[in-house]
Amino acid sequence: MKTVRLTMAQALVAFLDQQYLEVDGEVTKFVAGVFGIFGHGVVVGLGEALAAEGHSLTFYQAKTEQGAGHAAIGFAKQSDRRAMMAVTSSLGPGALNMVTAAGTATVNRLPVLFLPGDTYACRQPDPVLQQVEQPCDSNITASDAFKPVSKYWDRVSRPEQLMTAMINAMRVLTDPAETGAVTVALPQDVQGEAYDYPVEFLAKRIHHLERRIPSAGQIQRAVAMIRAAKRPYIVCGGGVRYAAAGPELQAFCAKFHVPFAETQGGKGTVVWDDPYNLSGIGTTGALAANRLAKEADLVIALGTRLGDFATCSKWLFQNPDCQVLGINVAAFDAYKMNGEPIIADAKLALAGITEALAGTGYRSEWGETIQRERAIWQKEVDSLYSQEVPGGLSQVRCLGELNDRLLPADAIVISGSGSIPSDMQRVWRVRTPGTYHMEYGFSCMGYEVAATLGARLACPDRPVVAVMGDGAYTMLHTELLTAVQESAKVIIVVLDNAGFQCIDNLQISQGIIHFGNEWRRREAGTGRLTGASLEVDYAKNAESWGAKGLRARTVEEFRAAVRQALLEDGPVLIDAKVTAKSMTYGYESWWRVGTAQVSDNPAVVQAAQDVKEQLEKARKF
Ligand SMILES: Cc1ncc(C[n+]2csc(CCOP(=O)(O)OP(=O)(O)O)c2C)c(N)n1
Ligand SMILES: [Mg+2]
Numbered sequence: 001m002k003t004v005r006l007t008m009a010q011a012l013v014a015f016l017d018q019q020y021l022e023v024d025g026e027v028t029k030f031v032a033g034v035f036g037i038f039g040h041g042v043v044v045g046l047g048e049a050l051a052a053e054g055h056s057l058t059f060y061q062a063k064t065e066q067g068a069g070h071a072a073i074g075f076a077k078q079s080d081r082r083a084m085m086a087v088t089s090s091l092g093p094g095a096l097n098m099v100t101a102a103g104t105a106t107v108n109r110l111p112v113l114f115l116p117g118d119t120y121a122c123r124q125p126d127p128v129l130q131q132v133e134q135p136c137d138s139n140i141t142a143s144d145a146f147k148p149v150s151k152y153w154d155r156v157s158r159p160e161q162l163m164t165a166m167i168n169a170m171r172v173l174t175d176p177a178e179t180g181a182v183t184v185a186l187p188q189d190v191q192g193e194a195y196d197y198p199v200e201f202l203a204k205r206i207h208h209l210e211r212r213i214p215s216a217g218q219i220q221r222a223v224a225m226i227r228a229a230k231r232p233y234i235v236c237g238g239g240v241r242y243a244a245a246g247p248e249l250q251a252f253c254a255k256f257h258v259p260f261a262e263t264q265g266g267k268g269t270v271v272w273d274d275p276y277n278l279s280g281i282g283t284t285g286a287l288a289a290n291r292l293a294k295e296a297d298l299v300i301a302l303g304t305r306l307g308d309f310a311t312c313s314k315w316l317f318q319n320p321d322c323q324v325l326g327i328n329v330a331a332f333d334a335y336k337m338n339g340e341p342i343i344a345d346a347k348l349a350l351a352g353i354t355e356a357l358a359g360t361g362y363r364s365e366w367g368e369t370i371q372r373e374r375a376i377w378q379k380e381v382d383s384l385y386s387q388e389v390p391g392g393l394s395q396v397r398c399l400g401e402l403n404d405r406l407l408p409a410d411a412i413v414i415s416g417s418g419s420i421p422s423d424m425q426r427v428w429r430v431r432t433p434g435t436y437h438m439e440y441g442f443s444c445m446g447y448e449v450a451a452t453l454g455a456r457l458a459c460p461d462r463p464v465v466a467v468m469g470d471g472a473y474t475m476l477h478t479e480l481l482t483a484v485q486e487s488a489k490v491i492i493v494v495l496d497n498a499g500f501q502c503i504d505n506l507q508i509s510q511g512i513i514h515f516g517n518e519w520r521r522r523e524a525g526t527g528r529l530t531g532a533s534l535e536v537d538y539a540k541n542a543e544s545w546g547a548k549g550l551r552a553r554t555v556e557e558f559r560a561a562v563r564q565a566l567l568e569d570g571p572v573l574i575d576a577k578v579t580a581k582s583m584t585y586g587y588e589s590w591w592r593v594g595t596a597q598v599s600d601n602p603a604v605v606q607a608a609q610d611v612k613e614q615l616e617k618a619r620k621f
Contacts, residue, residue, distance in 0.1 A: 003196035008159040009049035009186070011197045012115075015166050017055040018202060021082055021174055023209040024244075030174070030207065031113070032075065032083050032457070033058035035068035039090020040129060041117025045191020046088055057086075060457075061485065063478040065089040067450040069101020069112060071479055074451025076110045078412065078437060078458035081242050084173060085454070086113040091188065092130025095142045100444060103149035106180035107441035108265070109238070109330075111173040114150070114183040118143050121157045121187040128188070143185035151180035157187055159195035174207040176242060176345075177330040211243070212329055214344035219352045222342055225325050226357060229298035230365040232258050235281060235311055238265025239303020239328060240346045246270045246433055248350035249302070255354060257364045258300075261289035264310045264425050266303065268436030272429040276370060279377060280425030282312040287587040288377035292369065294318045294588075299337075301326045303346045306336050310425070310440055312589045313337060315618045338621065381427045384584060392579035395495050396423055398558055402467065402493070403429055406562040411463040412437055412455055416447035418469035419502035419583040420495060426584055435462075446476025452490045453483045463491065463566060470496040470519070473538060483571040484546040491565045492542070492573045497580040498533045505581070510595050511603025518580075542573030552576040590614045 006014065019030040034057055038047045050059050062068030065087070072085035089095050095116035105112040119131045119141050127133045134140040147153050152172040154165040169182045214222075226232055240249055246269045253260055253276035261281035262269070270277055278289035293299075293316045301324060306313040314337075317324075326339030327349045334341035342349055385400025399420075407413070409431035415421050416439035430436045437455055439447045452466040473494045483490050504517035514530075521531035539549030548568050552558040558576055565572040592615070595608045 002199040004199055004202065005194055005196050007045070007049065007192050007194050008156060008162050009046040009191040010052070011159070011162055011195070011202065012046065012166065013049040013055050013057060014202045016086060017057055018204045019170060020204065020206045021209060022206050023082055027206060028082050030083060031057065032085055033060060034086045034088055035060045035062050035072050036088035037062050037065055037068065037090070037094060039094050039117065041090035041092070041094070041188045042088055042115075042186065042191065045117070045188055046115065046186060048192070060482065063481050064476065065094050065097035066101050066446065067476060067479040067482070069098050069114070070104065070444075070447045070450035071454035071482070072112045073101065073105050073108065073110050073439065073447070074414065074437070074454025075458045076105075076112060077108065077439070077451070078455035080244070080434070081111055081176070081179065083458065084111040084113065086115055088115040089117065090130065091117040091119060091128070092132065092142050096145055099145050099149060102146050102181035102183060104439060104442040104444045104447060106149050106151055108439060109179055109441070111179045112181050113169060113173060114146060114181055116143050116146070116183065116185050117191075118155060118185040118187040120189045122189050141185070143183065146181070146183035149181055150183040151178055152182045154183070155185040155187065156190055159190055159193045163197070163201050170205070170207060174209065176209065211345035211348050212343065214342055214349045214352050218342045218344060219356050221340055222325055222327070222349070222353050223356045223360070225298055225323060225340060226256070226353070227360060227362055229323070231296050232298040232300060232364055233292060233296035234258060234260035234300045234302050235263060235304050235306070236260045236266035236269055236302055237263045237304025240266050241269040241434070243303060243329070243346040245303070245347035245350055248347050248354070250274055250276070252350050252354050256357060256362055257366055257370070259292055259366060259370045261285065261293065262425070263304050263307070264421060264438040264440035267425060267428070267438065268430035268433060271431055271433060275374070278370070278374065282316065282425070283309045283586065283589045283591040284422035284425045285312065285587060285589055286377050286426045287380060288373035290316060290588045291373055297321050297323065299324050301328070301336065301339060302350075303328055305333050305441070307441070309591060312591065315590050315592075315614065317619070318617055337619065381429070384427055387582065389579045389582050392582070393553060393555065393558065393576060394582035395419070395497065395578040396427065396582060396584055397555060398493070398495055398576055398578060399423055399427060399467070401555065401558055402465070402562065403427075406559060407465060408463060410435060411465055412459060414438075414448055414452045414455055414464065414466045415468055416440065416451070417443045417445040417472050419505070420467050420469060422502070423584045424467070426587070445472040448472055449477040449492055450479035452492065453479050453486070453488055456483075456488045456490050463489070465491040465493060467493045467495065469501070470494055470498065470536065470538070471500045474536075480542060480547055480571060480573070481545045487570055489569060490571045492571070493562075493576060494538045494573060495576050495578045496536065496538060497578050497582075499580070501580055501583070506593065509607070510593065511601055511607040538575035539573060542571070547571040547573055550574045592618070
């Protein structure tokens with residue numbers, strides 16, 4: 001067997017550089033680069049291999065390891081999982097800084113390869129700097145913390161283990177049902193150890209995205225359930241987007257007169273003005289979607305994980321006769337809510353069901369309801385989009401200005417946490433498929449700036465715009481400096497409402513006083529955070545990193561700032577001061593939270609009573 005003598009890290013780089021993914025006949029390079037921060041745990045091993053010539057992986061120097069992970073997630077998501085990045089760190093604190101991002105990748109089913117450095121396999125320098133040291137088990141290191149958030153985990157303790165580790169890593173990363181974070185821990189001595197690697201391990205490798213074909217029995221069962229239903233209703237999840245099944249969804253809905261509602265992951269798979277698009281569903285959903293959901297007698301859960309918030313799945317489908325048909329490439333999701341599982345690719349399943357159902361002459365009994373409710377909802381969006389707040393600037397108005405007036409139709413909008421994603425799932429009108437980029441599986445504050453850089457790297461010719469809260473920005477924005485370093489044209493719109501306002505809303509809605517969520521100074525009289533609001537100049541903050549900072553307090557200033565931002569060559573931050581509580585609120589939905597059942601405050605006791613009453617309407621499982 002022909003071999004080549006390389007260090008483990010050199011072989012890893014050579015291997016990653018040779019991975020390709022074929023989807024529907026189109027082959028793309030799968031691993032585009034490596035985001036990371038070196039430390040003693042990787043700089044002389046993996047760092048040496050990356051620094052050498054002879055490969056085409058771009059190294060992006062992150063400023064926090066979590067940001068590196070988020071940038072890689074943003075890249076994979078905006079690439080519709082057809083390309084990805086690896087992320088590396090030193091051992092110990094650098095590795096642990098990546099764990100949150102690994103969780104975000106796994107929950108959102110997005111491929112990211114995490115490569116933390118690890119303690120010495122040989123144990124001679126034991127304990128090495130930054131080693132956790134568990135007296136009960138010498139094999140436990142910081143890298144073990146990735147296990148609960150990884151879909152595949154391995155540690156390469158001998159150079160030859162790299163081969164099985166990486167083949168397994170690629171198996172998981174390229175599998176639509178399995179994908180998520182993959183962690184391959186790299187002990188720092190082993191990275192530099194030489195081994196005679198078989199040349200065939202390093203040869204070009206094309207992975208094939210196999211679209212799982214629905215069986216004849218599955219199609220029959222689905223058709224029977226749809227034919228028995230008067231009001232079928234589709235929940236369109238992220239799986240529909242990743243399967244590129246938007247056209248099949250539109251064709252199905254038009255042919256059989258079936259409406260669909262969008263989850264955060266599925267939104268924007270089909271444009272907003274498709275006549276069957278009810279907009280967002282769930283706690284953060286729109287009126288049309290939530291009203292029709294209550295009448296549905298068949299829910300077709302299509303490529304969705306049925307999260308409690310983004311779909312309100314356990315409460316919303318209140319028709320006692322409602323059945324669930326779960327169409328999902330992941331069996332785990334297809335079985336949810338006691339559904340009839342169709343474990344298959346969304347595109348093929350929809351095409352197969354459409355063909356079989358067409359011969360039956362089936363048409364739902366929704367009648368005019370779909371168009372009527374859509375029209376009522378769009379009128380509501382128009383009114384939200386023109387909201388005036390006396391003496392201030394409304395958050396939802398800013399979204400309206402961006403969506404209806406300022407951004408080009410192909411601009412990619414990115415968000416992930418706070419009140420903005422709720423607003424956007426309800427009101428954002430997607431004009432170009434694939435331009436709505438929401439991380440809402442984990443809703444991880446601090447995803448936004450880094451992911452916007454990742455999305456821009458995936459789509460270098462498109463405007464990419466983060467719309468985010470002041471809390472999320474403050475938590476993690478340092479990849480803005482990386483965007484400056486990369487001359488990446490990203491626009492960060494911070495809607496500053498002086499605090500963690502969506503959590504404040506939740507607190508107030510459960511009868512509790514304002515406590516610990518608004519950003520206020522500690523007040524001498526109360527001893528609490530009840531003083532004056534904190535005022536932060538986010539534009540100045542961005543300028544200190546080398547980005548352009550713009551400010552807006554009125555609609556006119558906001559328009560001028562966005563127009564200017566679109567003309568700039570590099571990163572821009574727009575610091576828009578919005579009036580607190582000028583977000584949207586719920587539309588006929590409910591969310592279960594752990595309200596206190598005993599309290600001196602009668603409003604809290606009442607809220608707990610309301611929870612009990614709402615639970616009467618909810619499904620048990
Ligand atoms: C990493 C992380 N920590 C905490 C939370 C809980 N959380 C969700 S939204 C939020 C407040 C967000 O504040 P901001 O970004 O200003 O948005 P706003 O609610 O004011 O619109 C908090 C603390 C979270 N989602 N992610
Ligand atoms: Mg805020």
